[in-house]
Amino acid sequence: MTALTDRMKDGLDAPICITWELTYSCNLSCVHCLSSSGRRDPKELTTEEAFHVIDELREMQVFYVNIGGGEPMIRRDFFDIVEYATTSGVGVKFSTNGTYIDAATAQRLASMDYLDIQISLDGADAATNDAIRGEGSYDTAMAAMRHLKDAGFGEFKISVVVTRHNISQLDEFKAIADEFGAQLRITRLRPSGRAVDTWHELHPTLDQQRDLHQWLLSHGENVLTGDSFFHLNALGDSLPGLNLCGAGRVVCLIDPIGDVYACPFVIHDEFLAGNVRDSGGFAGVWRTSDCFSELRGPQSAGACASCGSWDACQGGCMAAKFFTGLPLDGPDPECVGGDGEHALASAGTIPRPSGDHSKPVAVTLGRRTNA
């Protein structure tokens, strides 16, 4: 453990990276949506309140914010908010399913500075992708990427959540990214939001995780991961990036109604630190909340204390443990030493995420058809 990561465990005066879900409204109903999005929350922050959050981020020298949702482009003031941020020196990377990026919008996006775009894609073919993201979503994403390429946007990102079904397509994803002049970003599936119900069927197997580790090592820093796979470091060679859980220490989430959570994957009262509408604003929540102070305190290795790999994996992901009913001071459910599987067999009650904004239709895991 280096001095740098020790400092980060104690927390910083301002986060390095903030995820800000602008709306719970979404035209899609992905089965693994981390924020259970669908319907807009009427208590959503207003444009003025959003501007105020950006003012605070600028003062705290937060360099950039990851905007998501829901589908953030659904907000009518989406461009107002993005432009307010980028002209304040707060860079924006936003995640979208691509529905609202036509040729004209792509031109507009390409003309903006300090802006980065992440198109979500969860299968390298329509059958694999649409089983997760819904009918037609593959074609929509591909059309948006073509528009961005034609508009000369430059290197946008293609963001893939790795599942049992798409993990064999990593090379194909890379080829798609190369074709569009984009950068590939692959991240870990967490059992958060609607994935609390689908994770058990979708998360990669142990063998697949070993292959993934090798694949990531061979691609180095050319493939982005948001440092989300540090639990794989227990397999031996370390992946690039910070080897620690940044929740409440260097990252946090601002949700559409201004609630501040420790990370995007723990939308639950247990990890709710406050609201940007509180008297101290966002800075007050970040600096003084009990929830974050606790996360910055010494953490026990618990059942992992006697494991030789603890230094390498740090016990893995807090959200993954929490939403599978495992104790936070024990192995990750996807522990590569196999301890997670044993723990899952005797897991406690699985907590439900705080808000369900799903549209009032049954969301089911689509059947995969072989194209």
Place this chain on the structure above:
Amino acid sequence: MLDTPLKLHPSVALRPEPFGALAYHYDNRRLIFLKHPSIVDVVKDLGDHPDLQSTLSAHGIAEHQWDAYDKAICSLIESDVVVQR
């Protein structure tokens, strides 16, 4: 690099931290950690001195440490945080 005129890249912002500083490059959107407070001071001042060695002297850094600083600055040039002028 010791006798090269250098400066902080104009698109890089530095945020002071207890461990040193966070550097953010607005052009390539990369985040870089400067892991020592003294390197941060040197980097900030590079543009005000003729070259790296005069910046180091001005900061009272002993000559036997210059190699280490030279190495650190080289890696910052690689990540485009520091550029030649």
